[in-house]
Amino acid sequence: VAELTRKYDVYFILPEGASYAGDREVLASWRRLLGQNVLELDDLGAVSxxxxxxxxxxxxxxxxxxxxxxxxxxxxxxGASVSKALAKLDRGTLVTAEPLDGLLP
Known part of the structure; x- marks a missing residue:
């Protein structure tokens, strides 16, 4: 995970209606790994x-x-669901095109 997050913006989206939606223990585990990039979404239909x-x-x-x-x-x-899920993101980091060694050409 450390190498991925160093080179890419990695997210975990947990929408309402999915397994473990709202489970604080699951969310805490993912937040330890990804911080603010764990997105809770209150509408399963708003994932795309x-x-x-x-x-x-x-x-x-x-x-x-x-x-x-x-x-x-x-x-x-x-819009309302997407706004709520993304409102707290700090856009200080951008996706990089730098490939992970051995994973991309």
Whole structure:
């Protein structure tokens, strides 16, 4: 995990309705590994939107408010759930293109 988090933004998304959703022990274990990058999502149907906006934020390609606006413009009703899940992320780190030794060409 240390090597992954050194080179990449790694997330764990635990949506409502999934196994162990809301389980404080499971969340604490993941937070020890990934810190703020453990996302609790209150809508199982908002996983795709959350991933898409998380990638955009991580690549510094879009801001949270702009991304939420884009979701609404596309007719998505996931905005409130996505906003709640991503609101506490510190965007100080970006995804890097540096490959892990031996895992990527």
């Amino acid at each position: 939107e959350t991933i898409a906006l998380t990638v955009g934020l991580g690549e510094d390609a879009i801001g949270l408010d702009e991304g939420l606006g884009d979701l609404a413009e596309l007719g998505s009703t996931a």
